[in-house]
Amino acid sequence: MTTDMKAYWNERFENGAIWGTEACPSAQMAVDYFKDGSAILVPGCGYGRNSSYLAKTGYVVDAYDISEKAIDFASQEAAGVNRNLRYEVRSLFDSAGSKVYDGIYLSNVIHLFLREEREMLLSHMTSLLKPGGVLILTCISVSDASNYGHGVEIEPHTFMKHENKSLHFYTEEELDEIFSDDYQILEKKLHEQMEKDPSGDVETLKLWFVAARKIK
Numbered sequence: 001m002t003t004d005m006k007a008y009w010n011e012r013f014e015n016g017a018i019w020g021t022e023a024c025p026s027a028q029m030a031v032d033y034f035k036d037g038s039a040i041l042v043p044g045c046g047y048g049r050n051s052s053y054l055a056k057t058g059y060v061v062d063a064y065d066i067s068e069k070a071i072d073f074a075s076q077e078a079a080g081v082n083r084n085l086r087y088e089v090r091s092l093f094d095s096a097g098s099k100v101y102d103g104i105y106l107s108n109v110i111h112l113f114l115r116e117e118r119e120m121l122l123s124h125m126t127s128l129l130k131p132g133g134v135l136i137l138t139c140i141s142v143s144d145a146s147n148y149g150h151g152v153e154i155e156p157h158t159f160m161k162h163e164n165k166s167l168h169f170y171t172e173e174e175l176d177e178i179f180s181d182d183y184q185i186l187e188k189k190l191h192e193q194m195e196k197d198p199s200g201d202v203e204t205l206k207l208w209f210v211a212a213r214k215i216k
């Protein structure tokens with residue numbers, strides 16, 4: 001699964017900043033929840049549009065991605081500019097190391113996985129957050145009428161839209177459930193984000209934005 005993902009994303013990032021260099025709306029919204037100068041983790045950072053924005057805003061940012069292409073691009077863009085930004089090629093599921101963070105910004109990543117991996121990913125992210133730290137999560141929603149239901153449904157609300165790439169569409173109830181044990185939800189809302197799909201067409205994604213504080 002991970003090898004396929006790596007190959008898929010390396011191929012997509014062959015063309016560099018495929019969604020443009022501006023930060024996602026959710027990265028700008030995240031700033032309301034991260035304390036000035038705090039340590040932020042950006043897992044699945046892609047080519048760095050959000051991690052570089054957060055570093056420029058003044059946070060101390062560690063960011064990683066499974067795609068070497070994405071990290072090469074991000075590192076070159078950051079060279080000599082962002083001293084408070086560190087990039088690494090690394091899997092989301094790699095649990096080596098003991099550093100914990102004040103905040104995590106997990107944008108448009110968790111919906112790429114099947115149920116078991118989504119659970120593992122959230123529990124791993126929780127282990128990387130300090131108590132009282134804030135997780136910002138964005139993911140695709142069942143309200144995204146232009147994308148929901150395309151392809152074969154392989155798990156509830158999970159569709160194979162492109163070859164080797166599943167998309168899970170979250171309901172509000174599912175978000176409430178996955179955060180119920182370890183977090184207090186501070187904000188949960190739908191928002192729109194313009195994005196290019198693999199064919200180059202521009203699409204508008206209807207995404208959840210969740211800000212949640214780790215309570216224990």
Ligand SMILES: C[S@@+](CC[C@H](N)C(=O)[O-])C[C@H]1O[C@@H](n2cnc3c(N)ncnc32)[C@H](O)[C@@H]1O
Binds near residue numbers: 005044070
């Ligand atoms: C939809 S993109 C989002 C990128 C970035 N968060 C953004 O919003 O620009 C999903 C990202 O997850 C990364 N990814 C997928 N599987 C991964 C894994 N197992 N470990 C680390 N990164 C992974 C991909 O390489 C890709 O950069």
